Amino acid sequence: MVTLYWICLITGVLFALVTLLFGELIGHLFGAAFDGAAGAHALPVLQPVSLVGGITAFGACGLLLTRYTVWPAFPVALLSLFGALALSVAFAFLYVRPMQRSENSTGFSIRELTGAVGEITVPIPAAGGCGEIVLKVGAARTNQIAASFDGAPIPEGAKAVVVDVREGVLYVSPLGDEL
Template sequence: METLFWSCLAGGILFAVVSVVLGDLVSHALDGLLDFLSVDFLKPMVIASAVTVFGGAGVLLERYTGWGGLPVILLSAAAAVIISALVYWFYVRPMDNSENSTAYSIRELSGRIGEVTIPIPETGFGEVMIKLGAGNTVHIASSFDRHLLAAGTRVVVVDVLDGVLRVAKLDERRGDVV
C-alpha cells in the first residue's frame, strides 16, 4: 500500500514540475486532443492536486498512525476530495473567470489627460495621444471650447461624441481646465 501512496505523491509532484516547465509546449503539441475530458471540475490542476494529496496523506497516515489499509485509504481519499475542491473553488475557477486584456472602451477616456500631436483648429479635428497602461493610444479630437490647440499642448478629455474626443486645454499651474 505504501508503494501506491508514494507513487501518487511522486506522480503528482512530477506532474506539477512538468506542467510548470513544459506546460505550454505540451498543450500546443496535444492541441485539443484531450478536450473531451474537459468537464468543468475535472481540470488537470484539480486532478493532480487530488492525486498528490491522496499520496501524501496516505504516506503520513500509514507512517504515523497504527491504522490499517481501509481507514487510511478512506481518510486519504477524503483529504484528496476536500483539498482538490478547495483548489478548484479558490484557484482554478477564479483563474478561469479572470481576464487579461489591454482592451478599453473609448468612453473610459473621459477625464484622462493627453497631449495634442496634430494641431486641433477651432472647428476642425486634430489628434491627441493619451497614455493608457504601459502604452499610448492616439485618437481623433476636436476642441471642446472651440479654441486652437497647438501640437504639444496638454489637454483633458471632456467627453466623447461619435468616437471623437472633445478636449480642453489643461492649465499646468492649477491642474484643471482653462
C-alpha cells in the same frame, strides 16, 4: 496499496515540476481545451491544478497513514480519500479562485480598442490631421494617435468613441453633444 500511494505522490510531484518549468508552454497548448469546457471556470475544484493536487494529497496521506498507524488498508484508503478531497477543495478555494480573479494584463491589441470611450488630450484638427486620445485598458491607461472619423475637428477634453482602427491610428467620433 502502498505502490498506488507512491505512484500518486510521484505523479503529482512530477506534474508540479513540469508545470513549474514548462507551465506557460503547456497553458498555450492546452488552454483552449480547458477554457472551452463547459463550467471549467465555474468549479475551481475541477481545475487541473486542483485535481492533481488532490491526487498528490491522496498519495501522501496514504503513505503517512500506512507508515504511522496500524489501521487496515480500507480505513487508510478511505481517510486518504477524504484528506485528498479536503485539501483539493481548500486549495481550489484558497489559491486557484483568488489567482483567477487577480489575473490582470496590461497587454492589449490595438484592434480591441474599437468601441472604447476615451478623452481627447491633443485636439484633433479637421480632416487629415491627428491628435491624441487617452483610453482606459484594464487597470492601465494608454495614449494613442487619433484622427477624426467624420473629418470634423474635435477639441481637447472632449469624450470620443473609437469607431475604426487603420494603420495604427484610431479613428474616433465625438460622443454625444461634445462639439
